[in-house]
Amino acid sequence: MSEHYYTSKPTAEHDLHTVEEVLRGRKLRFVTDAGVFSKKGIDFGSKLLIETMVLKPDARVLDVGCGYGPIGISAALLMTSGHVTMVDINERAIALAKLNLERNGVEQAEVLQSDKLEQVMDRQFDAVLTNPPIRAGKETVHHIFEQAYEVLVPGGDLWVVIQKKQGAPSAVKKLEELFSAVEEVERDKGYWIIKATK
Numbered sequence: 001m002s003e004h005y006y007t008s009k010p011t012a013e014h015d016l017h018t019v020e021e022v023l024r025g026r027k028l029r030f031v032t033d034a035g036v037f038s039k040k041g042i043d044f045g046s047k048l049l050i051e052t053m054v055l056k057p058d059a060r061v062l063d064v065g066c067g068y069g070p071i072g073i074s075a076a077l078l079m080t081s082g083h084v085t086m087v088d089i090n091e092r093a094i095a096l097a098k099l100n101l102e103r104n105g106v107e108q109a110e111v112l113q114s115d116k117l118e119q120v121m122d123r124q125f126d127a128v129l130t131n132p133p134i135r136a137g138k139e140t141v142h143h144i145f146e147q148a149y150e151v152l153v154p155g156g157d158l159w160v161v162i163q164k165k166q167g168a169p170s171a172v173k174k175l176e177e178l179f180s181a182v183e184e185v186e187r188d189k190g191y192w193i194i195k196a197t198k
Contacts, residue, residue, distance in 0.1 A: 009112045023050050023074045030100050032068050042070045045191045046131045049161040050074045052186045052193045058082050059126040060133045062151065064117060064144055065089075065133050069097035075129060076109045085123070087114035116140070117147035125151050128158045134166045141167070142174050146168075149198060158196040168192040 017032050019041045019066045030042070050071055055061060059082040063072035066086035076084040086097050086109060097111045112119050128148040132141040141162075149156045158179070162168045164187075172194060180195035186193035 002177060012197070015191060018183060021047075021070070023047070023070065024078060026074075026075075026077055028070070028073065028104050030068050030070060030073075031096055033092055033096060033104065036067055036096060043131070044189060045161040045163065046070055047156070048186060048188055048191050049131060049159060049193055053078075053127075053129060053159050055079055055082065055127055060124065061085070062087070062120060062123075062148075063126045064128060064130040064148065066097050066111065067093050067131075069100040069111070071129050071131065072097070072111075073100060073104055074108050075106070075127075076077065076106045076178065078177045079108070082108065082126075084109040085120060085125070086111045086119065089115045116144050117151060120151060121147065124150060124153050126153055126156050128152060130159070131161045134162070138167060138170065141171065143170070145174055145196075152198045153189060154198055156198050158198075160194045160196070162192055162193060163192065164190050168194070 004065055019030050019032055021042050027046055057080040061075050061084045063086040066072045066088045072084045072086035077151055088094055093136040094111055094113045101109055119164055132144055162171050175196040179198055183195045184192055185195050
């Protein structure tokens with residue numbers, strides 16, 4: 001069995017690749033590596049979230065479980081004066097996300113190593129974006145939802161992509177316990193995009 005990407009220090013042998021994707025009409029390049037999520041290219045769920053998310057031009061955005069950075073980088077490029085904070089537990093993902101920010105000319109973003117939202121619980125955000133680490137288990141995913149609620153400003157949105165077969169219905173139920181409004185914004189190929197508003 002291959003190593004779990006939800007780890008702080010991956011031990012898989014390095015296997016660097018560059019992938020190109022057009023996201024929200026922009027051609028972007030990403031360096032990927034073994035030991036990170038979706039190393040061979042941006043997964044369908046992340047692409048669907050990127051194409052669906054709606055952000056204010058000056059939003060303070062948090063990308064949880066950023067991996068090598070496609071969601072956070074896309075968010076930063078959508079905004080004219082906002083700022084994106086990208087977090088991941090995986091130190092290899094953090095290094096790649098920093099490199100990919102540079103490679104794609106993104107300045108209004110930062111990358112922090114953090115187990116879930118631990119390193120940013122003292123901050124406030126207008127939006128939280130996540131393709132949550134399903135393989136880490138339901139408890140971890142639900143903890144991310146709880147922490148996201150805490151760091152969002154009133155009226156702020158949590159955007160989640162999750163597959164139906166990997167727990168989208170139970171995710172919706174958990175979000176409905178926490179948030180004032182929960183909307184299934186999009187469904188495609190078994191993936192759900194859920195927006196939960198504080």
